[in-house]
Amino acid sequence: MFHIAKRERFIITFLIPTFIFFSVFTLYPIVRGMHISLFDWSGSSEFMTYVGVQNFVDMLHDPIVWTAIKNDYSLVLGKVIGIMILATFFAVAITRFRLRGTGFFRMIFFMPNIISAVVIGVLWRFIYNPNIGFLNAILSLFTKQPIRTPWLGQEDTALWSILWPSIWAGVGFYFLLLMAAILSVPTSLYEAAEIDGATQSRQFWSITVPLIWEQMKISILHIVMTTLNGSFVMVWIMTEGGPDNSTQVMGSYLYQMGFRQYHMGYASAIGVLILFMSLITTLIFQRLLRRDEVQLS
Amino acid sequence: MKKQTKLFVVMTLTLSLILSIAGCSGTDSSSSKKKSNGLTANGLAGDFEIQYFVGGYGDAWWKDTIEQFQKLHPDLTIKQSAGPKINDQMKPRWIQGNPPDVVYIDGSGSNPRQMMDDHQLLDVTDWIKDAKNIDGEKLIDLMITEPEVYSGKTYTIPLVFGAYGNFYDQAFFDKNGWSVPQDYSSFLALSEKIKAAGISPYIHPGVYPEYIHGGFLFPAIISANGDHGEILKEMGDLKAGIFKSEPVMKALNQLSEISKLGYIDQASPAINHTDSQMLFLQHKAAFIPNGLWLESEMKNDTPADFKFGYIPSLTQSKGGKLIAIPYSTTLAIAKKAKNPEAAKAFIQFVFKKKNALNWAEKTGALMNVKTDLDSSEASPVAKTAMKFYNSDHTLVAPVVVFNSDVEKVMKDATIALTVGKIKPEEWAERVEAAAAKARK
Numbered sequence: 001m002f003h004i005a006k007r008e009r010f011i012i013t014f015l016i017p018t019f020i021f022f023s024v025f026t027l028y029p030i031v032r033g034m035h036i037s038l039f040d041w042s043g044s045s046e047f048m049t050y051v052g053v054q055n056f057v058d059m060l061h062d063p064i065v066w067t068a069i070k071n072d073y074s075l076v077l078g079k080v081i082g083i084m085i086l087a088t089f090f091a092v093a094i095t096r097f098r099l100r101g102t103g104f105f106r107m108i109f110f111m112p113n114i115i116s117a118v119v120i121g122v123l124w125r126f127i128y129n130p131n132i133g134f135l136n137a138i139l140s141l142f143t144k145q146p147i148r149t150p151w152l153g154q155e156d157t158a159l160w161s162i163l164w165p166s167i168w169a170g171v172g173f174y175f176l177l178l179m180a181a182i183l184s185v186p187t188s189l190y191e192a193a194e195i196d197g198a199t200q201s202r203q204f205w206s207i208t209v210p211l212i213w214e215q216m217k218i219s220i221l222h223i224v225m226t227t228l229n230g231s232f233v234m235v236w237i238m239t240e241g242g243p244d245n246s247t248q249v250m251g252s253y254l255y256q257m258g259f260r261q262y263h264m265g266y267a268s269a270i271g272v273l274i275l276f277m278s279l280i281t282t283l284i285f286q287r288l289l290r291r292d293e294v295q296l297s
Numbered sequence: 298m299k300k301q302t303k304l305f306v307v308m309t310l311t312l313s314l315i316l317s318i319a320g321c322s323g324t325d326s327s328s329s330k331k332k333s334n335g336l337t338a339n340g341l342a343g344d345f346e347i348q349y350f351v352g353g354y355g356d357a358w359w360k361d362t363i364e365q366f367q368k369l370h371p372d373l374t375i376k377q378s379a380g381p382k383i384n385d386q387m388k389p390r391w392i393q394g395n396p397p398d399v400v401y402i403d404g405s406g407s408n409p410r411q412m413m414d415d416h417q418l419l420d421v422t423d424w425i426k427d428a429k430n431i432d433g434e435k436l437i438d439l440m441i442t443e444p445e446v447y448s449g450k451t452y453t454i455p456l457v458f459g460a461y462g463n464f465y466d467q468a469f470f471d472k473n474g475w476s477v478p479q480d481y482s483s484f485l486a487l488s489e490k491i492k493a494a495g496i497s498p499y500i501h502p503g504v505y506p507e508y509i510h511g512g513f514l515f516p517a518i519i520s521a522n523g524d525h526g527e528i529l530k531e532m533g534d535l536k537a538g539i540f541k542s543e544p545v546m547k548a549l550n551q552l553s554e555i556s557k558l559g560y561i562d563q564a565s566p567a568i569n570h571t572d573s574q575m576l577f578l579q580h581k582a583a584f585i586p587n588g589l590w591l592e593s594e595m596k597n598d599t600p601a602d603f604k605f606g607y608i609p610s611l612t613q614s615k616g617g618k619l620i621a622i623p624y625s626t627t628l629a630i631a632k633k634a635k636n637p638e639a640a641k642a643f644i645q646f647v648f649k650k651k652n653a654l655n656w657a658e659k660t661g662a663l664m665n666v667k668t669d670l671d672s673s674e675a676s677p678v679a680k681t682a683m684k685f686y687n688s689d690h691t692l693v694a695p696v697v698v699f700n701s702d703v704e705k706v707m708k709d710a711t712i713a714l715t716v717g718k719i720k721p722e723e724w725a726e727r728v729e730a731a732a733a734k735a736r737k
Contacts, residue, residue, distance in 0.1 A: 045415035046394045129572065130564035131581050153503060153567030154716065240504050243566045244713040261701045262411045 030275070036268040043264030055269035065270070068248045069277070071159055075166065075249065076227045076281070080220055082167035087174035087219070092204060095182045096190075106179070110172040117169065117230075121237030124165040128152050128238075152239050155246040162234050162247060166227075174219045181212035210291075217289045224285055228278045250274050340370035345639040346397035348378045348387050350404035353590065354457070354660040359401075361655065366646050373639060391417055396631035398640040401456065403626040409445075409453050410698045412629070418452040419630040419637065425451055428641070430649045439648055439666045441686060442623050445696050448534070454644060455625035455696060457656075458665040459589040460609065460682060461511025462621060467606040469580055477608055481517075481551065484611040488560045491583045497562035499555060500582030502573040503715070506708035509552075512586020514711065516610035516620035517548035519694055524618045526694040533697035535736055540728040549714065549721035551612055556715045566716055578603065584611070588624060592678045593661050605678050609685055619691040621682075625665060706731035 037055055041048040059065050090109060094102050112120060127134045128151040140146040151161040185207065193203050209216070232251025235241060241248035241256060248256070250270055258267030349359055356379055367375055378387060378397055384406035390396055396417065402409045412418050425444055428436045437443065441458045444451045470477065473494065478484035488498035501509040515529060521544035522528040531539045539545070555561060562582050565573065570587075574595050577585040585591075592605050599605075609621035628647070630640040646652075653666035657675040663683065670683050685691045699707070710724040719727075 042411060042415050044388055044391055044411060045417070046392055047415075125572075128567070130567065131562075131576055132579075148563050150563050150565075150567045153564065155718070158567075239567070242504060242709070242712060243716065244709045244718065256705070259406070261705055262408065262414075263702075 033268045033271050036265055037272045039265045040263075041265045042262040043258055043267075044262065048265075051265070055266050056272075058266065059269055059273065064245050064248055064253055065250075065273075067245060068250045068253045071247060072228055072231060072249045072277075074159060075163060075231050076224055078163045079166055079170060079227050080223050082163070083170045083174055083223055084216065084220060086167065086171045087178055088216070090171070090175050091178035091182055092208065095179055096200070096204075096208070106176065109175050112169040113172045115169075117233040118237055120165055120169050121234055124161075125152065125238055128161055153243055155243060158239055158243065158247045162231075162238055165238075166231070166234055170223065174223070177215055177219055178212060181215040182208060185211045213291055217286075217291075220289060221282060221285055224281055225278055228274060228281065250277070340372065341636075341639045341642055342370075342372040343636050343639065344374050344376065345399075345636045345643070346376040346378060347399045347401070347643070348383055348397040349401035350383050350407065351379050351381050352404050353594075354662060358652075358656050358659040361659070362647060362652055366643055369646070370639070370642070391415075391631075394633055396633055398634040398636050399628060399630055399643055401626070401628050402453065403457075408698075408701065409627055409629065410447070410700060413447055413452050417632055419632045419634060419640075420450050420452060421454070421630060422449075422451045424641065425454065428645055430645050432649050434649070436645070436648045439650070441663075441665050441667055442625055442693060442696050445627075445698060446530075447698075453627035453629045454648075455665045456628045456647070457626040458623060458663045459625070460621040460623045460686070460693065461508070461515075461586060461588050462607050462609040462682070463512050463584045463611055464577070464587050464591055465584050465606045465608075466580065467604040468602050469583075470606070475583075477606065478611060479613075480615045480617065481520075481612050482615065485555075485558070485560075488555070488558070488583075492560060496580065497582040498560040499584050499586075500562035500573050500576055501565050501586050502568055502570040503566035503712050504569040506711045507704075508570065508573075508586045508588075509711065509715070510708070511588070511622040511624065512610075513612060514548055514552055515622045515694070517551050517612035518544050519620045519692065520610070520613040520617050521545075521547040524620070524692055526620075526692060529622075529694050529697045533699055535700065535703060535732040537733070537736075538729070540732060541725040546721055546725065548612065549724055552711070553714055553717075553721055556717060561715055566712055574598075589676075589679055589682055590662065592676050607678050607681055607685075609682075609691060619685065621686060621691055621693045623693055623696050625696045700732075700735045703728065703731045703735050 036048075038050060038052060039048040040051045040054070090105070093099060094105055099105070115123075126132075130136060130148045130150040130153070133151075135151065136147045136149060139149075149157070151157050189207050189211075190203055193207060198206065229251070231249045232255065235247055235249050235252045236255065239247045241252045250273065254267045254270040254274070257263045257270065347359075347363065349356070351359075359377070359379065363375060363377060367373065376397075380386070381404070384404055387397065388406070400412075402412065409418075421444075425436065430436060430439070436454075440455065442455055444454050465477065475487055475490065478487050491498045499513075501512070503509075518528060518532075519526050528539070528542070528544055532545075562576070564576065564581075568576070573582075573585060574587070574591065575598065576582055578595060578598055578600065589607075592599075609619045613619060628644055630637055630644070634640050648666060650666060650668050653664040653668045654673050656662070656664035657668075657670060657673040657679070661676050661679070663670070663675065663679055670680050675683075686693050707728050710719065710727045713719045714721065714724050
């Protein structure tokens, strides 16, 4: 009995400090944000007016919120597909096709991950610059007239133009994750498959994918979460939500409303929306991706 | 026993959570030991706090001026709350109702209109009418632009003065034999020539539409209003129907026209101020709407043979006045200032010609005081601009700060108009709707 109590006291000494920090820096802001979302507050005033769920009702009638949600999910979908295809392809190519210079590719692909998102945004803004940008210069090599497409300045290309750098910046990390997963698959399995006459693609679908499914699932969920919570940076640096709100995502609209237009209550309501959207989306994805686990005996 | 331990754990955790939350939301109730304010034989006494943002203008002028003010009032304990992040740092104190006495409203995170709406600033309508500086001159008479009147009241006093306008490279114009257009029709004619030469006539930072508002749209509205600047005030006051009025529609049509004619550089909607200024310096475009800070901002990137030229507006009809849309950053007294007497005395101390010259020399920009700049170190563009503003042929519009919701809608609509997504009528509808919402 005494022994157990001592053990639990030991555990508590570890739990409490962590829990205090968690409460102060995570729980408190969430609760406070939810609280503020029920008020009409400028974010700088002494006075807050309680408005109940009015901010949420207003959100329903705000077309920009709907644009933002649509854009957020376009980015989620685009990034999940883009990053997963590229990361898996590169990981398989390097581990299974026994390419030379593995270390070099690993470094190259991982490079964007160590550059700050702000730098990436600024860099790509230069690439997209209509007059002096790299992209138009390359395209102009193939046309008679120099191309002057304002990639970030027209509504039908702006969001796509934000998607590519996001994929480019994200591939490296997931590539490493999947590569490590593939390397942990025993080579004897592949050898056995080869003896049985399985083609490379057969090996990929029947051995690689089932055995690295857990890592693929984690990658997808991670992309979903980071996109819903973090697409703000890219959007803000590259377009600030423009032109005419066509690239607004929930995060950028939150910032716009809270810090540029002084509606902190409304911004908090958008924050609450992001929280619930992320929760629901993650749950749905988790459901969709559920598969019988394959374990090596 | 085990149950008890569990209960203990849960209770400790809950308690720590409650404590942490309570700790965060507690208000700062520290009562500073106040010295009594008032007048002593040595001038003013008590505590006096100034909040000022330190950005492009630096803090040399502030330190200098405050030091002189201190010498005048040795019994006054002056606290300077300053820095590039000061607006964020002081925000909790404004929220708690414990603001400084005087605030210089500039930099990110500050908005004078919002401070008025939040009832944070002292109403100085009556005081400013007769306030005199220590040389006995009336402040109002000294100012280039008068304090903004918001719903019939004055809360802020413009300290820094500048104006938007259109910039060009005089040397480049001379080389090509182009002359600077004095009215809208000659601007169109010249633009055709410039376009034929393979250069964009006009470029602007579409990410920040306030530039094209200040350099093109707003002057056009005032010109269309028979050179009467009041219309801008009415727009600022969100008068019903003002955004559909004839002068506004006429100006929108002008903007729509130059966009349809392809005079606005295609890059514009996607670029920010630095990008657009770089392209302008590289002669990719002939004109750029900008503010008087442009020359010093681009000092390090300007080619040696580049000669900045400035004209306030391009949209006036033949014989019409040039229209300059001013901007200003302002000083204000907090409504809850603990030492309003010292705050007023400080403002009266600041607004004198000597301080204005000092400002021009320390910052290269203009203080909102009519002075002779020729002897000062102000930039050549600032000096030319000053000559425009002193001329009868130029109208300096009133300073107007827009409601931020309406301004955002207006900016979005302007960009949509310049890319041909919407027509002037839709611009008017959008902004009228936003104004109606903001009036509620």
